[in-house]
Amino acid sequence: MLALVKIALRRPYTFVVLALLILIAGSLSALRTPTDIFPDIQIPVISVVWQFTGLPPDEMAGRIMTRSSVR
Secondary structure, three states: OHHHHHHHHHOHHHHHHHHHHHHHHHHHHHHHOOOOOOOOOOOOOOOOOOOOOOOOHHHHHHHHHHHHOOO
């Protein structure tokens, strides 16, 4: 660590240029980095199709709820 301080004292312009390059590169990378508040989450979806012709809506809802409910 002491050698780094000695080099910095001998060559101050090198460390100033290095600091400026880090500042510019850091700013550019921060601006180009995409940010998303809500990440894209792939939620699995299951769809079930029931077809009963001729049933009234109340009876249809009752049959679907009793046969499709999983516990």
